[in-house]
Amino acid sequence: MEKIYSYNRLYDFTAGVFTRIGCSASDAALAAKVLLSADVRGVDSHGVARLSGYVRLWEAGRINATPNIQIVHETPSTAVVDGDAGLGLVVAPFAMQVAIDKAKIAGTGWVAVRNSNHYGIAGYHAMMALENDMIGMAMTNASALVAPTFSVEKMLGTNPIAVAIPAREQPPFVADFATTTAANGKLEILQRKNADAPLGWVQDKTGHASHNANELKQGGSLLPLGSDREHGSHKGYALGSIVDIFSAVLSGASYGPWAPPFPAYVPMPENMPGQGLGHFFGAMRVDAFRPADEFKEHMDNWISRFRKAKPSEGYEKVLIPGDPEREMEAARMKDGIPVVAAVTEDLQQLAQKFAIAL
Amino acid sequence: MEKIYSYNRLYDFTAGVFTRIGCSASDAALAAKVLLSADVRGVDSHGVARLSGYVRLWEAGRINATPNIQIVHETPSTAVVDGDAGLGLVVAPFAMQVAIDKAKIAGTGWVAVRNSNHYGIAGYHAMMALENDMIGMAMTNASALVAPTFSVEKMLGTNPIAVAIPAREQPPFVADFATTTAANGKLEILQRKNADAPLGWVQDKTGHASHNANELKQGGSLLPLGSDREHGSHKGYALGSIVDIFSAVLSGASYGPWAPPFPAYVPMPENMPGQGLGHFFGAMRVDAFRPADEFKEHMDNWISRFRKAKPSEGYEKVLIPGDPEREMEAARMKDGIPVVAAVTEDLQQLAQKFAIAL
Numbered sequence: 001m002e003k004i005y006s007y008n009r010l011y012d013f014t015a016g017v018f019t020r021i022g023c024s025a026s027d028a029a030l031a032a033k034v035l036l037s038a039d040v041r042g043v044d045s046h047g048v049a050r051l052s053g054y055v056r057l058w059e060a061g062r063i064n065a066t067p068n069i070q071i072v073h074e075t076p077s078t079a080v081v082d083g084d085a086g087l088g089l090v091v092a093p094f095a096m097q098v099a100i101d102k103a104k105i106a107g108t109g110w111v112a113v114r115n116s117n118h119y120g121i122a123g124y125h126a127m128m129a130l131e132n133d134m135i136g137m138a139m140t141n142a143s144a145l146v147a148p149t150f151s152v153e154k155m156l157g158t159n160p161i162a163v164a165i166p167a168r169e170q171p172p173f174v175a176d177f178a179t180t181t182a183a184n185g186k187l188e189i190l191q192r193k194n195a196d197a198p199l200g201w202v203q204d205k206t207g208h209a210s211h212n213a214n215e216l217k218q219g220g221s222l223l224p225l226g227s228d229r230e231h232g233s234h235k236g237y238a239l240g241s242i243v244d245i246f247s248a249v250l251s252g253a254s255y256g257p258w259a260p261p262f263p264a265y266v267p268m269p270e271n272m273p274g275q276g277l278g279h280f281f282g283a284m285r286v287d288a289f290r291p292a293d294e295f296k297e298h299m300d301n302w303i304s305r306f307r308k309a310k311p312s313e314g315y316e317k318v319l320i321p322g323d324p325e326r327e328m329e330a331a332r333m334k335d336g337i338p339v340v341a342a343v344t345e346d347l348q349q350l351a352q353k354f355a356i357a358l
Numbered sequence: 359m360e361k362i363y364s365y366n367r368l369y370d371f372t373a374g375v376f377t378r379i380g381c382s383a384s385d386a387a388l389a390a391k392v393l394l395s396a397d398v399r400g401v402d403s404h405g406v407a408r409l410s411g412y413v414r415l416w417e418a419g420r421i422n423a424t425p426n427i428q429i430v431h432e433t434p435s436t437a438v439v440d441g442d443a444g445l446g447l448v449v450a451p452f453a454m455q456v457a458i459d460k461a462k463i464a465g466t467g468w469v470a471v472r473n474s475n476h477y478g479i480a481g482y483h484a485m486m487a488l489e490n491d492m493i494g495m496a497m498t499n500a501s502a503l504v505a506p507t508f509s510v511e512k513m514l515g516t517n518p519i520a521v522a523i524p525a526r527e528q529p530p531f532v533a534d535f536a537t538t539t540a541a542n543g544k545l546e547i548l549q550r551k552n553a554d555a556p557l558g559w560v561q562d563k564t565g566h567a568s569h570n571a572n573e574l575k576q577g578g579s580l581l582p583l584g585s586d587r588e589h590g591s592h593k594g595y596a597l598g599s600i601v602d603i604f605s606a607v608l609s610g611a612s613y614g615p616w617a618p619p620f621p622a623y624v625p626m627p628e629n630m631p632g633q634g635l636g637h638f639f640g641a642m643r644v645d646a647f648r649p650a651d652e653f654k655e656h657m658d659n660w661i662s663r664f665r666k667a668k669p670s671e672g673y674e675k676v677l678i679p680g681d682p683e684r685e686m687e688a689a690r691m692k693d694g695i696p697v698v699a700a701v702t703e704d705l706q707q708l709a710q711k712f713a714i715a716l
Contacts, residue, residue: 075465077435078646106464107433112647135608148664150673155664163600173603175596181589200589207670225583225590231539231558232583238533238679239597241664242521245531249656250493250647256663273659288436289470289608298607301631305614306506306513306599312565315508321596 003344004336010048011036013347013358017051020354021058022065023087031089037124039337042328043176045185046121048339052346054087054118055353056264063087063117069094077106080251081113085276088119092138092279096125099283100132107288112251115275118142118262122162123176123325129164129283130172133292136164137282139243141253143261146180147221148241149234152207154221155257158183159243164322166286168296170303174322179240180222187213187222192340200227246280253278361702362694368406369394371705371716375409378712379416380423381445389447395482397695400686401534403543404479406697410704412445412476413711414622421445421475427452435464438609439471443634446477450496450637454483457641458490465646470609473633476500476620480520481534481683487522487641488530491650494522495640499605501619504538505579506595507587510565512579513615516541517601522680524644526654528661532680537598538580545571545580550698558585604638611636 011032018028035054039047057063067086071079079098083091095111102109119125122138129136142157158178165173178184182201190197190213197213204210205219209228216222224236248255254274261268286295309318339347351358369390376386393412397405415421425444429437437456441449453469460467477483480496487494500515516536523531536542540559548555548571555571562568563577567586574580582594606613612632619626644653667676697705709716 073647075643075646076463078465078642080647105434107436108466108468110466110642110646135604147670148667148676150670151667151676152670153667155667163596165600165603173599175593175600177590177593177596179593181584198588203670207673225593226539227585227589230556231585231589232535234677234679235533235535235537235583238521238535241531241679242523242533245523245657245660246493249653249660250644252648255656255660273656284436284468285433286608288433288468289431289438290610295607298613298631299603302603302607302613309506309509309511309513312505312508312510312561315565318506318509319592321592321599 001341002338004338006336007036007040007333010039010337013351013356014048014051016356017055017350017354020356021055023090024066027087027090030093031087034089034093034120034124038121040329040332041121041123041325042332043121043185045183045188048347049343050118052350053262053264055350057117057262060264062260062264067091071098077102077108077110079111081111083113083116083276085115085117088117088140088277088279091116092119092125092281093128095279096128096136096138096281096283099281100129100134103134103283103285103288108282108284111281112246113279113281114248114251114253116253116277116279118277119279121176122160123164123174125281126162126164126176127172127174130166132283133166133286135166135284135286138162138279139247140279141244141247141255141259141277143259144257145184145216145222146224146240147203147207148237149224149229152203152205152221153257156240156244157259158222159240161239161243165299166296167299167303168293170300171326172322173299173303173320174325176325179225179236179243181225181227181236182222184222187216243280248274248278250280251278359699360696362696364694365394365398365691368397368695371709371714372406372409374714375413375708375712378714379413381448382424385445385448388451389445392447392451392478392482396479398687398690399479399481399683400690401479401543403541403546406705407701408476410708411620411622413708415475415620418622420618420622425449429456435460435466435468437469439469441471441474441634443473443475446475446498446635446637449474450477450483450639451486453637454486454494454496454639454641457639458487458492461492461641461643461646466640466642469639470604471637471639472606472609472611474611474635474637476635477637479534480518481522481532483639484520484522484534485530485532488524490641491524491644493524493642493644496520496637497601497605498637499602499611499613499617499635501617502615503542503574503580504582504598505561505565507582507592510561510563510579511615514598514602515617516580517598519597519601523657524654525657525661526651528658529684530680531657531661531678532683534683537583537594537601539583539585539594540580542580545574550700558589601638606632606636608638609636
């Protein structure tokens with residue numbers, strides 16, 4: 001049975017759990033805020049549904065609750081941050097802030113992060129740039145679930161890209177998407193319903209297209225954006241690779257099939273070529289290119305022109321990236337956040353383990 | 359009838375044509391080199407096939423053969439370049455060089471360009487970074503041929519993204535792709551053969567999927583990477599939008615449906631919100647993140663591991679972005695460049711018009 005929780009209730013609970021695993025009060029508050037930004041924006045797979053997963057990683061000794069996050073290398077417009085195996089939910093905002101601070105002086109800032117963990121939704125970090133009149137970017141590599149074009153071997157994560165661009169009267173442009181045809185969370189929804197997946201989302205272990213939403217448990221893999229070669233999967237494969245290289249090869253994290261797995265029961269890959277997961281962040285001051293007001297006025301024009309694009313038969317309107325998540329946020333902050341039964345059970349077990357009221 | 363020309367013969371001819379329209383000797387040589395890099399790498403739609411199109415744009419007064427290309431705004435890591443309506447083939451290498459020079463000092467360099475024209479293949483410009491041990495990026499907006507998800511109106515160009523990443527023993531990683539399911543050049547090949555297009559490449563004027571390779575002439579449009587909503591076309595639409603905004607809104611060029619058309623007979627859009635086409639370039643010094651040797655060693659490891667990924671049934675091997683174009687380049691520099699009959703005729707007309715031997 002699905003339950004509805006208010007944002008504040010989930011927030012207090014989540015921050016409480018992070019405190020109990022040893023995070024400082026401010027880190028726990030930040031981690032809860034970042035994690036819940038996923039639930040609030042409707043990306044249910046990346047929010048409280050993962051809280052018990054983070055706890056298990058901490059129990060397995062893979063997450064350091066009191067990390068010494070630091071800049072280990074820098075130039076005027078770049079830095080490398082070592083996350084000291086901290087929660088990505090805390091490491092990522094630190095690194096994005098470094099990018100923003102660099103941009104204030106150098107025009108742009110670019111930060112590669114090693115030795116981190118999963119950081120929630122990429123969009124949260126990219127959006128940190130907006131209040132500074134900057135364009136924000138965030139990427140991360142992740143456990144390998146995706147096969148390159150012509151391959152059956154899982155070599156890449158769902159490796160998301162987020163780009164946030166400020167406007168004036170219009171809400172900002174916020175794109176945040178996995179570089180696969182479908183995110184893994186969408187498959188999980190089909191698995192719970194025992195439903196088939198559309199062709200083009202997954203392939204079986206021999207590389208043939210499959211409708212089976214459980215294919216990944218049987219040696220299959222997710223497909224890069226584009227689905228197959230004829231529909232441009234080599235482009236999705238290239239995008240996922242770029243995210244992997246920027247996030248992990250530039251920073252000194254573990255890349256490709258060696259990216260550390262999120263489930264704590266999966267053993268770490270052998271011969272890892274770097275430390276932990278990697279992220280990549282960018283911040284570009286809008287007025288490093290043209291006056292901010294002028295830019296934002298043109299963004300308003302861009303957005304309102306695209307909103308007015310003639311819709312296809314049977315559709316009402318054209319959406320701007322970020323529209324659905326913003327509508328979801330407004331609704332969930334007002335009406336509460338629905339949590340499916342499996343996740344509620346998970347949270348109740350955490351409540352018991354840590355003696356925190358849910 | 360297809361004809362085979364040697365690189366040098368096409369180069370001399372192309373540089374000759376650019377000289378006759380008034381380019382300086384060095385600009386004509388550069389423009390020819392950039393344009394032909396498309397033919398050499400197998401992107402036939404973007405090479406000499408477009409030479410007569412550039413000439414027609416010059417005849418229509420839309421290309422300035424002796425532009426005063428200049429930096430109009432800059433910070434330590436950014437610049438805006440005004441192309442003065444010059445050939446994109448000349449403006450783009452100028453701007454990419456500015457990005458590289460910025461990166462030498464600030465770690466990275468990011469250059470937005472306005473008031474330009476088509477610049478050939480994005481990959482050429484991104485690859486300029488490689489010899490400097492930098493990662494190179496190039497994007498451009500283009501005439502609107504692509505409908506956003508849920509729309510029938512052509513709002514975006516095929517807006518390519520190129521990313522070039524150096525390695526040591528391995529050849530570099532070079533991704534260069536349109537943010538559509540299929541590039542327009544692939545449709546042109548089908549049109550010449552009177553063949554059907556796979557579903558997912560184009561839609562008709564009502565927004566329904568179509569096999570008709572001539573659909574664009576009948577009010578239809580190209581589809582963003584992903585083809586339809588179920589297969590992630592909103593991601594391709596977001597990517598194409600990001601390219602448009604970085605290239606044209608940041609720089610002050612004309613964006614979205616107002617991007618200037620390549621065919622000189624198509625009238626310029628009314629109420630253009632900026633000047634000419636826009637491009638966006640980036641250069642990141644590898645050693646602004648970690649020592650270049652170390653990075654390149656890991657890139658070799660990344661590339662060789664991906665080459666060894668287990669292939670799907672019926673496929674021989676997994677490719678690294680840039681492999682097909684590099685193989686094509688080796689073959690065409692040796693055996694010559696095949697030019698289809700329609701393009702040969704075009705070139706012969708140019709030869710006659712300008713009294714240059716082909």
